[in-house]
Amino acid sequence: MGETTVPPTAGLPLTWSDLLPWGAGDFSQQLSAWLGVPQVQLECSGTSALMVALRALRTLKPGRSEVIAPAYTCPLVALAIAQCGLHLRLCDLRADALDMDSARLQQLCSDKTLAVLPTHLCGRVADVDAALQCARAVGAYVIEDAAQALGARSNGSTVGMQGDVGFFSLAVGKGLSTFEGGVLLARDAEIRAALQAQGQRTKFSWWWELRRSVELLGYAALYRPSGLGVAYGKPLAASLARGDWVEAAGDDFDDMIPQHRLGRWRQTVGARALQRLAAFQQQTADQARNRIAQLKACGFEVVEDAVPHAQGVWPVLLLRLPSPQSRDAMLQAHWGDGSGLSLPFVHVLPDYGRYDHVLAAARQDDVTQARDWAQRLLAISNSPWLDDARFARLLGDLQQVVA
Ligand SMILES: *Cc1c(COP(=O)(O)O)cnc(C)c1O
Numbered sequence: 001m002g003e004t005t006v007p008p009t010a011g012l013p014l015t016w017s018d019l020l021p022w023g024a025g026d027f028s029q030q031l032s033a034w035l036g037v038p039q040v041q042l043e044c045s046g047t048s049a050l051m052v053a054l055r056a057l058r059t060l061k062p063g064r065s066e067v068i069a070p071a072y073t074c075p076l077v078a079l080a081i082a083q084c085g086l087h088l089r090l091c092d093l094r095a096d097a098l099d100m101d102s103a104r105l106q107q108l109c110s111d112k113t114l115a116v117l118p119t120h121l122c123g124r125v126a127d128v129d130a131a132l133q134c135a136r137a138v139g140a141y142v143i144e145d146a147a148q149a150l151g152a153r154s155n156g157s158t159v160g161m162q163g164d165v166g167f168f169s170l171a172v173g174k175g176l177s178t179f180e181g182g183v184l185l186a187r188d189a190e191i192r193a194a195l196q197a198q199g200q201r202t203k204f205s206w207w208w209e210l211r212r213s214v215e216l217l218g219y220a221a222l223y224r225p226s227g228l229g230v231a232y233g234k235p236l237a238a239s240l241a242r243g244d245w246v247e248a249a250g251d252d253f254d255d256m257i258p259q260h261r262l263g264r265w266r267q268t269v270g271a272r273a274l275q276r277l278a279a280f281q282q283q284t285a286d287q288a289r290n291r292i293a294q295l296k297a298c299g300f301e302v303v304e305d306a307v308p309h310a311q312g313v314w315p316v317l318l319l320r321l322p323s324p325q326s327r328d329a330m331l332q333a334h335w336g337d338g339s340g341l342s343l344p345f346v347h348v349l350p351d352y353g354r355y356d357h358v359l360a361a362a363r364q365d366d367v368t369q370a371r372d373w374a375q376r377l378l379a380i381s382n383s384p385w386l387d388d389a390r391f392a393r394l395l396g397d398l399q400q401v402v403a
Pocket residue numbers: 045046047048073074076077119121145147148168169170171180181182
């Protein structure tokens with residue numbers, strides 16, 4: 001087509017000067033200041049951060065073995081819970097918001113529950129208060145899965161501080177990236193100490209650090225309009241040609257979650273890029289506001305924060321289309337052409353099949369509403385590289401598809 005390939009989400013591009021190995025200061029301190037929290041703890045991925053949190057909370061409540069997550073979430077969450085020797089339960093979603101149904105959550109909570117995971121999916125702020133009420137009634141913890149929501153705020157402070165623990169992802173595609181990385185935060189000093197003690201068990205690995213450093217260099221080189229055709233467009237087209245939507249969406253994860261330290265040089269790169277994150281998020285928020293208004297004016301349902309007084313972040317614009325058929329038709333027409341359409345996740349967790357071995361009893365949990373969401377959601381990239389003309393064409397095609 002000759003047009004640039006738009007990345008599926010609005011990631012912050014790196015500049016060559018981000019890669020200088022000196023003089024950027026301490027990343028974790030800068031990130032704490034940026035978020036307005038006393039302290040953050042760096043891990044090698046969001047998933048690894050979740051595992052550190054689960055193990056730390058288990059030392060505080062050793063008798064508890066169940067973790068409740070939304071039925072529509074990243075499969076890595078299920079893998080992390082299994083790797084910690086814990087049991088997943090799946091909570092169905094509300095019909096009117098992309099968030100856990102609190103009546104269902106209440107039924108799932110018991111004295112076996114270690115933690116509940118309200119999830120700020122695609123930057124949309126979830127109702128953490130509702131999760132806290134259910135969790136507190138049975139003495140369980142709340143871990144905010146804010147993997148896709150670095151920079152999102154609620155009630156005047158960053159997401160992740162309302163529950164007992166919060167975590168962000170620094171993976172490619174989630175905003176600020178050290179290729180892979182994770183961030184833990186906690187309000188309570190006792191829980192922070194438990195997270196630290198658990199985190200200190202993780203060892204530095206030269207092999208992983210070398211690999212991730214090379215990958216980060218590749219990201220710096222190719223995450224630009226001229227590079228994404230090769231780095232993202234080609235493999236995507238190959239997956240779609242095979243009809244493999246799970247691979248196309250990047251939902252094909254291996255069982256084993258590596259745990260190691262986030263190395264110094266990658267922290268320096270993160271610290272430099274962080275200087276530009278607020279301005280970038282302002283730009284993408286402005287673009288989102290403008291495009292959401294256009295989508296709504298055409299009668300489309302745009303997914304918003306689940307609570308009032310929240311300011312989510314906008315890696316993508318999320319639409320709920322009227323039917324699975326219209327959603328699939330739009331993907332068939334445009335997923336492979338680099339216009340920036342994608343799916344947050346292809347399925348609810350029990351519908352992948354490939355994750356059945358970690359779901360166990362959770363395969364029997366009712367996921368009716370979540371499945372409906374999974375079949376009708378469509379993500380439009382909010383990358384600035386999706387220009388107004390191309391967005392206007394997508395909007396025109398969307399109107400045709402639902403007509
Ligand atoms: C990506 C993601 C994770 C895992 O984060 P990684 O840094 O990729 O390990 C967890 N939860 C959600 C909702 C995610 O989108």
